[in-house]
Amino acid sequence: MYELRNVTKRYTRGKETIHALDGVDLTIADGDRLVIQGPTGGGKSTLLQMLGGLDRPSSGEVVLDGTDLAKLPEARLTRVRSESIGFVFQAFNLIPTLTAQENVETALVPLGIKPKERRERAAEALNSVGLGERLAHLPSEMSGGQQQRVAIARALVKQPKVLLADEPTGNLDESMRDEIMDVLERMWKELGLTFIMVTHDSAIAKKAPRIATIRKGRISVKENAGA
Numbered sequence: 001m002y003e004l005r006n007v008t009k010r011y012t013r014g015k016e017t018i019h020a021l022d023g024v025d026l027t028i029a030d031g032d033r034l035v036i037q038g039p040t041g042g043g044k045s046t047l048l049q050m051l052g053g054l055d056r057p058s059s060g061e062v063v064l065d066g067t068d069l070a071k072l073p074e075a076r077l078t079r080v081r082s083e084s085i086g087f088v089f090q091a092f093n094l095i096p097t098l099t100a101q102e103n104v105e106t107a108l109v110p111l112g113i114k115p116k117e118r119r120e121r122a123a124e125a126l127n128s129v130g131l132g133e134r135l136a137h138l139p140s141e142m143s144g145g146q147q148q149r150v151a152i153a154r155a156l157v158k159q160p161k162v163l164l165a166d167e168p169t170g171n172l173d174e175s176m177r178d179e180i181m182d183v184l185e186r187m188w189k190e191l192g193l194t195f196i197m198v199t200h201d202s203a204i205a206k207k208a209p210r211i212a213t214i215r216k217g218r219i220s221v222k223e224n225a226g227a
């Protein structure tokens with residue numbers, strides 16, 4: 001469970017101070033599915049970075065299961081990220097010289113898992129996203145939708161508690177968008193993940209049970225009765 005208390009994030013650009021997050025309070029229960037929306041520059045990606053421990057707030061608490069990520073020493077924060085939090089980005093961020101299976105295995109290396117088990121678990125994860133036939137393919141040999149499925153397998157192979165996705169369908173056409181959303185939704189249900197996704201796509205947002213909107217660093221959350 002996440003509990004964010006009075007989280008601020010300030011950036012300075014020259015003489016200007018940007019309040020990317022301005023007093024954000026947010027609770028996210030285990031197994032929740034939350035969509036984050038809002039205008040460009042509103043603070044969506046900044047919030048996702050705080051949730052993922054990719055960056056630290058200027059002030060406030062980002063508590064995940066009782067631990068304040070804002071105050072963790074770097075080595076422990078890295079450990080939390082590699083064990084508990086999966087990331088999926090708009091630009092799939094696969095390593096171009098590695099096969100699908102090797103890309104997925106990279107998520108298990110920091111956990112000290114032996115090569116044989118890494119290979120098996122990567123193959124299983126790729127199977128579960130429908131890519132069991134493409135273990136040896138390079139990213140350049142796959143479509144955008146397939147590459148994003150590899151990225152999802154890489155995020156989930158370590159069996160994280162939390163999946164964070166920043167515009168995961170932003171680089172995909174409509175048919176692939178639906179395909180990726182189906183995979184993400186199925187994984188959320190099957191794995192009991194806490195799933196938090198930034199999207200500009202209101203068709204996708206409509207399906208989420210809770211929608212957070214961030215404008216000028218301030219958040220409002222509403223339950224989505226229509227989901």
Ligand SMILES: Nc1ncnc2c1ncn2[C@@H]1O[C@H](COP(=O)(O)OP(=O)(O)OP(=O)(O)O)[C@@H](O)[C@H]1O
Nearest residue numbers: 011012013018020039040041042043044045046047
């Ligand atoms: N590293 C940085 N240095 C300076 N300013 C930054 C930095 N990162 C973000 N900002 C600023 O903080 C504000 C919030 O940015 P953020 O990327 O979180 O917005 P966003 O809602 O994700 O926008 P978009 O939809 O365009 O991705 C913006 O004004 C942005 O310019």
